[in-house]
Amino acid sequence: MTTQTNSHFMASDVPSQQGRRVLITGANSGIGYEAALELARQGAEVILPARSVDKAEGAIARIRREVPGAKLTAGVLDLASLASVREFARTIGERFPGQSLDLLINNAGVMAVPQRELTVDGYERQFATNYLGPFLLTALLFPQMRQRRGSRIVTVSSGVSNQGKIEFDNLQGERSYKPMFGAYSQSKLADLIFQLELQRRLTAVGSPVLSTGGHPGYAITNLQASGPAGQSPLGFRIISAILKPFASQDAAHGALPTLYAATAQSVEPGGYYGPNGFQELKGYPVAAKIAPAAKDLSLAKRLWAETERLTGVTFSL
């Protein structure tokens, strides 16, 4: 699905976003914050929900210091709670009725939660936060983008989706729980499958909405600390420490694939972008490797149906 990209796309290449309304999750930190900042800099109105209003307001204050007069709206959203996602989507529908959204960026995530944790809905925390919540949010907000020409849905996955496996008998880590190369990689593979399947469904109904996505490579953010807290598998920690000095990048560079997928004119429908450097760990956005499992059409259909069941939503396009 992906072909040409600009191998030196930078934040300054983000086209004018004047008149566009963006909703980005997880924008109080890391690559989400950097993406929100650049979109605001180019004139977008940005809705940035966080897990608390203080976190959202804190990010707004930081962006306003860089972009005085930016149009920014706080919100409260816990993607690990289906009720919170529903409540947040309801408030957005009330506050911005009609065809009101140009861009939805599903960025928020957690990585390698050391012990298996269940959410209020009884789902494994990483699968719920990284995948089920964003799926539900997208389904609930889609009516506000359906006829909006030029609108996009961007889903942030990860390079470890290549190591992911969708285990329908272990979606919640109930049979066995591996924090990184089990639950996390499964949730990020699910994100990529969702991005690609969503585009197929949009194409099938002739929708003007695009589904694109990306991964940031290895970007130094709070993710490494908030999830594993030094408890990720020893092998992963050793590899990360070895790679960090020469194959990691800052959050601003990690945001480039997201910004590319969200704004570049040259994106392909369903396009998936990541850094162009060694092992897609750092660099400028180009078409990224798509895991074979993410191209499995029957797997995608099955996962979609199971996700609708788990979230209690029918995703109407």
Ligand SMILES: NC(=O)c1ccc[n+]([C@@H]2O[C@H](COP(=O)([O-])OP(=O)(O)OC[C@H]3O[C@@H](n4cnc5c(N)ncnc54)[C@H](OP(=O)(O)O)[C@@H]3O)[C@@H](O)[C@H]2O)c1
């Ligand atoms: N950094 C990397 O190298 C890397 C590599 C591959 C993929 N990614 C992906 O990039 C995305 C952004 O991560 P990051 O590196 O920027 O990490 P980060 O700095 O930790 O940011 C993650 C964001 O997600 C939010 N979040 C976590 N749980 C949430 C929940 N239940 N509800 C709502 N928001 C929640 C966090 O909010 P709090 O501040 O409240 O925790 C934070 O704003 C994630 O999807 C991650 O999987 C990152």
